[in-house]
Each structure stands twice: as structure tokens, then as C-alpha cells.
Amino acid sequence: MFDWLSARIRGVGAPAVDALIKLGxxxxxFSAVLWHSATAFRRFNLIIREVYFTGVLSLVIILVSxxxxxxxxxxxxxxxxxxxxxxxxxxxLVSLSLLRELGPVVAGLLFASRAGSAxxxxxxxxxxxxxxxxxxxxxxxxxxxVVAPRFWAGVISMPLLSALFSAMGILGGYLxxxxxxxxxxxxxxxxxxxxxxxxxxxGNGLIKSLVFGVAxxxxxxFEGFDAPPTAEGVSGATTRTVVTSSLAILGxxxxxxxxxxxxx
Numbered sequence: 437m438f439d440w441l442s443a444r445i446r447g448v449g450a451p452a453v454d455a456l457i458k459l460g461x462x463x464x465x466f467s468a469v470l471w472h473s474a475t476a477f478r479r480f481n482l483i484i485r486e487v488y489f490t491g492v493l494s495l496v497i498i499l500v501s502x503x504x505x506x507x508x509x510x511x512x513x514x515x516x517x518x519x520x521x522x523x524x525x526x527x528x529l530v531s532l533s534l535l536r537e538l539g540p541v542v543a544g545l546l547f548a549s550r551a552g553s554a555x556x557x558x559x560x561x562x563x564x565x566x567x568x569x570x571x572x573x574x575x576x577x578x579x580x581x582v583v584a585p586r587f588w589a590g591v592i593s594m595p596l597l598s599a600l601f602s603a604m605g606i607l608g609g610y611l612x613x614x615x616x617x618x619x620x621x622x623x624x625x626x627x628x629x630x631x632x633x634x635x636x637x638x639g640n641g642l643i644k645s646l647v648f649g650v651a652x653x654x655x656x657x658f659e660g661f662d663a664p665p666t667a668e669g670v671s672g673a674t675t676r677t678v679v680t681s682s683l684a685i686l687g688x689x690x691x692x693x694x695x696x697x698x699x700x
Contacts, residue, residue, distance in 0.1 A: 458662075465658050469584050472577060476584035483585045483592070490551040490586070491593030495600070497546055502534075502601035505542060506608025509533055513609070514617055526619050527628035530609030531602075535632065535641045536697070539602035541689050544648035546601075547594055548681035552656040555586050556677040559660025560670035568661075583661060587653045594649025595642050602641065640696045647688055652681045 476482060513529040559582060562568050568578040606628075613619040632638065656677050663673035 461662070462654075462658050465661065466654050468579055469587050469654070469657065472580040473584045473588065475577070475580035476588060479585075482581070483588050486585045486589030487593055490547075490555065490589045491597060494547060494550050494593070494597060497550055498543060498597045498601050499604050501542065501546055502539075502604030503608040505538060505601075506530060506534065506605030506610075507612045508608075509538075509605065510609035510612030510617075514613055514619065523619055524623035525627055526609065526613045527606075527624035528631045530613070531606055531628045531632050532637060534602040534605040534609075535637045537689075537693075539605065540598045540641050540644035540648060541685060543598040543601040543645065544594065544652060544685045545682055547590075547597060547649070548652045548656075548685065549678055551590065551593070552652045552677050552681050553674045555590070555653075555656040556660040556663070556674045557670060559583065559586070559657060560663035560665075560673050563661065563663060564665040564667070564670055566665075578661075583657045587657050590653030590656065591646070591649045594652065595645040598641065598645035598648075636697070640692075643696075644689065644692050647692060648685050651684045651688060655681050655684065 509530045510526065513526050513533075514523055517523045517525055517529065559568075562582065568582065571578050571581060610621075610624060614621045614624050659673040659677045659680070663669045
């Protein structure tokens with residue numbers, strides 16, 4: 437009986453211990469990436485190349501998704517606001533929904549799915565094909581040459597993509613609300629300009645997107661660097677990147693919202 441109970445306790449505790457060990461290794465890995473970031477910034481062309489890979493190549497899905505999200509907000513918002521005779525406030529509804537919440541969160545989820553998974557797969561394949569080991573043999577630090585540029589590219593790209601997502605969403609709301617439904621264009625833009633605050637709405641939305649960019653980027657590079665050097669290991673690391681990044685974005689969004697928008 438005692439042996440069975442001991443085995444059950446070990447079965448419950450082992451995953452928790454493994455998770456804590458991986459979390460501690462992740463923090464050490466993040467510290468090492470920051471330590472070697474100075475070397476990466478001295479070769480800024482590496483970061484620019486990765487910004488193109490993570491940011492520019494994600495523009496299509498970000499812009500198209502933002503446009504359709506804004507159009508849906510315009511339709512749903514108008515249907516709700518007209519019941520209370522406040523259809524002129526459609527611009528405020530669309531802009532605040534995008535700038536405060538949907539822009540950073542949806543753009544972060546799309547960024548994790550497209551760019552984060554690609555970063556993990558790329559680093560994982562470099563490890564599987566022993567390219568990282570070859571760099572170490574040539575006295576080239578993989579953290580400075582491979583990992584840090586991709587991390588900082590994600591941090592730089594994410595706020596820009598979030599801003600573009602929100603801008604396209606507002607355009608989509610304008611197309612549906614003003615062009616399609618017939619809401620007064622002056623009221624749409626004037627109420628938006630009057631109600632949207634730069635610090636509380638735009639600034640906090642950018643802070644959210646920056647935090648999401650750091651979280652997604654560090655998860656992506658860590659999972660790629662920690663992936664087992666097999667095809668199955670790389671595919672599993674890619675899946676973990678998307679799942680963990682999505683959960684991290686949603687959890688951080690709740691925490692940041694609780695601090696930013698209390699009583700606003």
C-alpha cells in the first residue's frame with residue numbers, strides 16, 4: 437500500500453518538477469539572450485533581416501485579418517448601438533475595442549502562429565542539422581548569431597504589426613459603418629478623436645503589444661533551441677510554441693488589463 441501511494445505521489449510530482457526545471461532553464465536562457473544582445477546589435481543587419489522575415493512577411497495576414505475584424509465590429513456594433521439611439525458612437529466602439537484589446541491580442545495570436553512557429557522550426561532544424569554545433573566549433577556563439585537577432589526582431593515587429601492591425605480594423609469599421617450602412621462620417625471620426633486618449637488607449641495598447649512580443653519571441657527561440665534534434669522533436673517544439681504563446685498572451689492580457697484600465 438505504501439509503495440503504491442509513493443508511486444502515485446511521484447507520478448503527480450514529477451511533471452511539476454520537470455515544469456519548474458524547464459521554467460528555470462528558460463529564465464537562464466532569457467538572461468543569456470539579453471547578455472549577448474549587445475553583440476547582435478553590433479551587427480544590426482542581422483536584426484533587420486529577421487525583422488523582414490518576422491514582420492514584413494506577416495503583413496498580409498495581419499492587414500487582411502485586421503480589415504475583416506474591423507468590418508465585423510462595425511456590423512455588430514451598429515446593430516447594438518442603434519437599439520439605444522447611439523449609432524454615431526460607432527467610431528468610438530470600433531477604435532477602443534481595437535486599440536485596447538483586439539488589436540494587441542489578435543495580432544499577437546497571429547504573430548505567434550505565423551512568425552513564432554517559423555522561428556522555432558528554423559532554429560530547431562539548425563540544431564537538428566548540427567549547424568549550431570558547427571558554429572560553436574568555429575567559436576561563433578549561437579545565442580549571439582542566431583537567437584538574439586530573432587528575439588529582437590520579434591520584439592520590434594510586434595508593436596508595429598499591432599498598430600497596423602488596429603489601423604486596418606478602424607478602416608474596416610469605417611467602410612461598413614459609413615460607406616455601407618450610412619453612419620455620418622463626421623460623427624464617426626469626431627467622436628473617435630474626442631474619446632480616444634493617447635496614453636490610456638493607444639499607449640497602453642502599444643505596451644501590451646510590446647509585452648506580447650517579448651513573450652512570444654522568447655518562447656519561440658527557447659523552444660527552438662531546446663528542441664530535440666529530430667523531426668518529431670522539431671514538430672513538437674513548433675506546436676508547443678503556438679500553444680504556450682497563445683496561453684501566455686491571454687494570461688498576460690488579463691494581468692495588464694487589470695493594471696491599466698481600472699477606473700478608466
